[in-house]
Structure formats: C-alpha cells, structure tokens
Amino acid sequence: MKFGGSSVANASAMLNVYQIISSQKCKKLVVLSACKGVTDLLIEAANLSLQSLAKSIEIINIISEHHKQIIENAIKTELRWNAMDEIGKLIRQIREYSEGIFLLQELTPKMLDYYVSFGEKLSTTVFYYILLENKINAALINSENYIITNSKFGEAEPNYPIIQSKVQKELKPQFDAHDTIIAQGFIGSDLECRTTTLGRGGSDFSASIYGLALDAKEIQIWTDVSGIKSADPRLVEQAITLDEMTIDEIRELSFYGAKVLHPDTIKPAIEAGIPIKVLNTFSPLEQGTIIKENNQASEPKLHSISVLSEVTKLHFHLDAKRNNNLQIVDILNYLIRRNIKILSSSQSETSFVLFAKLENQQINNIIATYTDFQVEAIKGDLICLVGNNILLDKELLAKLIKKIESYQIDYIQFGINKQLSLLFSKENTREIIERIHSVIGN
Ligand code: ADP
Ligand code: ASP
Ligand code: MG
Numbered sequence: 001m002k003f004g005g006s007s008v009a010n011a012s013a014m015l016n017v018y019q020i021i022s023s024q025k026c027k028k029l030v031v032l033s034a035c036k037g038v039t040d041l042l043i044e045a046a047n048l049s050l051q052s053l054a055k056s057i058e059i060i061n062i063i064s065e066h067h068k069q070i071i072e073n074a075i076k077t078e079l080r081w082n083a084m085d086e087i088g089k090l091i092r093q094i095r096e097y098s099e100g101i102f103l104l105q106e107l108t109p110k111m112l113d114y115y116v117s118f119g120e121k122l123s124t125t126v127f128y129y130i131l132l133e134n135k136i137n138a139a140l141i142n143s144e145n146y147i148i149t150n151s152k153f154g155e156a157e158p159n160y161p162i163i164q165s166k167v168q169k170e171l172k173p174q175f176d177a178h179d180t181i182i183a184q185g186f187i188g189s190d191l192e193c194r195t196t197t198l199g200r201g202g203s204d205f206s207a208s209i210y211g212l213a214l215d216a217k218e219i220q221i222w223t224d225v226s227g228i229k230s231a232d233p234r235l236v237e238q239a240i241t242l243d244e245m246t247i248d249e250i251r252e253l254s255f256y257g258a259k260v261l262h263p264d265t266i267k268p269a270i271e272a273g274i275p276i277k278v279l280n281t282f283s284p285l286e287q288g289t290i291i292k293e294n295n296q297a298s299e300p301k302l303h304s305i306s307v308l309s310e311v312t313k314l315h316f317h318l319d320a321k322r323n324n325n326l327q328i329v330d331i332l333n334y335l336i337r338r339n340i341k342i343l344s345s346s347q348s349e350t351s352f353v354l355f356a357k358l359e360n361q362q363i364n365n366i367i368a369t370y371t372d373f374q375v376e377a378i379k380g381d382l383i384c385l386v387g388n389n390i391l392l393d394k395e396l397l398a399k400l401i402k403k404i405e406s407y408q409i410d411y412i413q414f415g416i417n418k419q420l421s422l423l424f425s426k427e428n429t430r431e432i433i434e435r436i437h438s439v440i441g442n
Contacts, residue, residue: 001028002185002207005036006224007281008123011073014130020222020284022136027175029210031185032127033203034119035070038063039186045094046115049101056098064091067122074126075133083129087122094118109153113187114195117144120184120203128182139178146171147188147209149196156188156196158209160268167213183210204262208269208276219269219276221261226280227289230440231305232258236433240440242303243287246294249303249386252420256343256384258306266291302387302396302440305433311343312363313411313424315376316352327373328352334369338362343382344422346413353411355382355424380410381429384422385436391415396439403435 001024003017021030034042045059064087071083097115101107120143128140146166149156174181185203188196198205204221211219228250229239247266254263261278269276270293279288318327328347331354335342340362345354358366363377390396391414404423409432411424425432 001220001222002031002203003033003222003281004203004224005033005038007222008032008034008127009036011070013281014070014127015074016281017127017222018130018134018136020281021131021180022134023284026217028180029171029214029216030127030180030182031203031207031210032120032123032182033185035066035123038066038119038122039116039200042094042116042119043112045098046101046107046112049098050105050107053098053102056102057095060091060094060098063094063122064088067091067126070126071129074130077133079129079133083126086125086129090118090121090125110151110194113153113156113197116197117184117187117195120186124182124184131180131182136180137178138180138182139174140182141171141174143184143187143206144189144193144195146183146213147198147206149188149190149198151190151192151194151196153196155199156190158188158198158205159191160209160212162191163209164213167210172214198264199262201259201262204265208265211274212268212272215272216274219274221265221276221278222281222284223260223278224280224282225260226283226286227278228253228260228291228304230303231433231437232260232307235307235430236305236437238437241286242289244290244292245303246292246296246388246419248294248417249388249419250291252384252386253304253306256306256382256422257308258304258384298388300387300389300391300393300396302385302390302400302436304386304440305437306384306386307429307433308343308357308382308384309429310357310379311355311382311424312358313378313380314354314356314358314363314366315378316354316370317374317376318350318352319373320350322372324349324352331370334366344413344416355422378410378426380424380426382422382424383429383433383436384420386419389418390421399439400436403439404432407432407435 008014041059045056048056067087131138148159148162185206186197190196227241228245231239233239247270251263276291277288318324340356343355367375409425414421
C-alpha cells in the first residue's frame with residue numbers, strides 16, 4: 001500500500017491512512033511519500049545552503065515544526081516524546097548537512113539525493129509512532145537497506161536481483177513478528193551505500209518494486225483523487241474516474257503530462273501478474289482504477305486526455321539535394337548529444353517535424369546550426385488523447401473533428417499507435433481540451 005504526499009500531509013490525513021491500513025486484515029508493507037510539499041522545501045533549503053545558511057535553516061525549521069505539529073495532534077501518550085526525539089535527530093542531521101553544503105560550497109546530485117531523503121525519513125518516523133500509539137504491531141524499515149540501485153543520482157534505477165534477494169532474506173522474515181511494515185518511498189542506495197532517489201514522484205515506483213520483490217497479492221496506490229481520470233481534474237472539472245486502464249495507456253498519459261502515476265511503476269509488477277489499483281485516501285470505499293495488461297479485447301473508445309505545456313514544434317524543411325535519411329539522422333544525433341528528449345516526430349518527403357521541451361537559447365542554437373535549410377519553431381501545448389483504437393470508430397473521429405473545427409490546431413496525428421493520438425495547439429488549449437473531453441463518456 002503506497003500513500004502519496006497529500007495522503008500523509010498532516011495529522012488528520014495520517015490518521016485516515018491508519019484507518020485504511022487497519023481495515024485491511026492482511027500482512028502489508030506500507031510505503032509513504034514525504035508530507036505534501038516537503039520534498040520541494042528540502043530542495044529549496046539545499047540550494048539556499050549554498051548562499052545563506054540562515055535562510056536554509058529557516059526552511060528546515062518550518063519542516064521541523066510541521067512534523068512536530070503532527071505528533072502533537074496525533075500522539076497523546078508518552079510515545080509523543082520518543083517521536084519528538086526521533087524527529088529532532090533527523091532534523092539535526094539535515095541542519096548539519098546544510099552546514100556541510102555551505103562550507104564546501106558544493107551541492108552535487110549525490111548530495112541532493114541524501115538531503116531530500118529526509119522527507120520520507122521524517123514522514124515514516126511520525127507515522128510509525130502513530131501506529132504504535134494505536135497499538136498496531138508495526139515495524140519501521142529503512143529503504144536504503146533494500147532498494148538497491150545504480151548510481152544515477154536523482155533518477156536511480158533498481159537492481160532487481162539484489163533487491164529480490166535482500167527483501168526475501170532480510171525483509172520478509174520480519175512479517176513473522178509484525179503485521180505492518182512501514183518503508184520510505186522514493187529512496188534507496190547504490191552498491192556503495194550512498195543514498196539515491198528514484199526520480200520525482202518515485203514513491204509509486206518504490207511500491208511497485210517492493211510489491212514485486214515480496215510477490216504481493218496486490219499493489220494499492222492511494223492518492224488524493226478517486227483513481228485515474230478522464231483528464232486531470234484540476235484542468236477539467238467534469239473528469240470521470242476510469243474503472244480500468246491498460247499499462248500502455250497510462251504510460252502514454254503520464255509521458256504527456258498526467259503525473260498521476262510514476263510511469264516506471266507499472267510494467268514490472270503487471271508483468272509479474274500483480275494487480276495494481278489506484279485508490280482515493282479521502283474516499284476509500286470507491287473502487288478506484290484497476291490497471292490491466294495490454295491487448296485485452298475492448299471496444300474502440302477515447303478514455304483520457306492529458307497535456308504537456310510549453311512544448312516546441314520544430315519544423316525542418318529538408319534540403320531536396322541531400323538524402324533525407326542522412327539529414328534526419330544528423331538532426332537526431334545533434335539532439336542526442338545535447339540530451340534533448342524527443343516527445344514525438346514525423347517526416348515526409350519535404351519535412352521533418354519534431355516536438356521537444358526547449359529553452360529559447362537551444363532553439364536559437366538549432367536554427368543557427370541548420371542554415372542549409374529553413375527551420376521553423378513554434379511554442380504551444382501538446383495534447384495527448386489515449387484510448388483504445390479510436391481509428392476504428394469513424395463516428396467518434398467525426399465527433400472529435402467537429403469539436404475542434406473552430407480552433408486553430410497546428411498539428412494532428414491520429415493513431416500513432418493503438419492507444420495514442422496527438423494534437424498541437426498554440427492557443428485556447430484549455431477550451432480545446434474541455435471540448436474534446438465532452439466526447440468521453442457520450
Ligand atoms: P501523490 O502525492 O498521491 O503521489 P500526485 O500528486 O503525484 O499524488 O498525483 C495525483 C494527482 O495527479 C491528482 O491530484 C491530479 O491532480 C493529478 N492528475 C493528473 N492527471 C490525472 C488523471 N488523468 N487522473 C487522475 N489524476 C490526475
Ligand atoms: N517525495 C517525492 C516527491 O515529492 C516522491 C513522491 O512523492 O513520490 O517527488
Ligand atoms: Mg505521485
């Protein structure tokens with residue numbers, strides 16, 4: 001069971017999580033994120049440590065107060081003092097590390113990973129004491145001892161065989177004595193025992209890695225909305241919860257902006273046949289969304305929309321005198337060398353079109369490099385439609401076109417694969433999304 005930042009934001013949210021956990025009468029591993037906003041605060045404090053120790057300590061004090069407040073509100077017995085003590089120790093470690101950053105005048109990705117790991121260490125420590133207060137037979141473990149990764153700080157990748165062996169040998173036996181084991185999401189360590197993180201939103205991934213290594217019956221991702229929806233509810237108020245969604249649909253959706261689930265979460269667990277559900281901590285009786293494997297028969301349908309803003313569309317007018325493939329390879333090599341991720345691309349006899357997130361300076365550099373042919377760059381929003389085989393439903397396609405006919409759309413590609421279509425718009429994106437969304441569920 002994984003609970004995200006909003007689900008453990010404060011005392012009442014944590015008590016809610018306690019209720020959900022205790023209502024499920026099986027052995028369970030509970031993965032927690034940092035309290036909502038704390039990871040961002042830690043990143044800010046770490047960066048501030050380079051300039052002003054005092055300013056960074058101010059933020060650390062806010063983080064400290066926040067956790068102490070949860071303890072005061074949720075723990076009434078003498079356990080309160082043990083919890084305060086443990087939080088005090090963690091906060092001291094953050095302060096000392098800030099001093100280190102200030103003295104060295106250095107903040108490497110490795111140092112930042114160690115620094116931000118305290119968000120999850122704090123939330124799990126507080127929650128552990130809340131469970132003890134409520135007489136739950138719980139243990140708190142340190143994910144740095146189990147989630148072993150490579151040394152790609154900030155975006156570390158799990159070493160599944162080592163994790164599997166550690167979890168089976170050292171973690172699983174702890175379930176003999178405990179019903180509930182609490183672990184930090186997001187964090188791990190490399191083979192040299194240095195703290196790593198799995199990327200922003202990585203607690204979902206942690207839950208999936210633990211679920212796989214423990215051969216769990218089910219992985220539950222508890223969040224602040226009632227499952228995967230037909231659009232980000234912050235964008236489209238009428239968004240509806242989808243009962244089910246395929247792995248590839250969710251991967252496309254999150255690649256194009258819907259950050260409801262960390263995209264690496266799903267594949268390993270689903271391949272091992274472990275069901276994943278997305279559920280609402282604040283409305284636990286709703287059934288949420290179940291993630292299913294690809295290639296299961298279902299009717300053509302549009303399921304969900306997401307949007308990636310501030311995307312650049314680059315249009316290269318290819319040189320008729322040169323080989324197209326070589327020109328395209330040359331452009332791709334240029335982007336690869338600069339670590340620029342291509343979001344989508346297509347080509348024809350005269351053009352090569354691609355979408356990427358680019359700074360203005362990067363755009364200028366590209367235009368200056370490719371003087372042999374014309375390059376046009378426009379900024380806009382990439383709108384992603386996911387569903388099942390919408391190309392097979394001509395009525396649906398006609399409806400979609402009708403909905404957007406009065407808007408200027410700069411690019412449409414229907415049926416990139418079975419589940420994905422993309423649109424690019426320079427303006428009125430929100431209205432376009434709302435109009436497309438009105439087709440869903442009709
Ligand atoms: P957590 O902290 O629980 O990991 P996140 O903030 O990472 O939660 O993800 C949940 C949020 O994702 C929701 O509050 C919602 O605004 C956003 N979101 C974006 N697209 C979707 C979607 N298609 N369905 C559901 N939620 C979405
Ligand atoms: N706390 C981490 C973050 O904010 C991981 C997570 O919440 O999943 O990115
Ligand atoms: Mg998340």
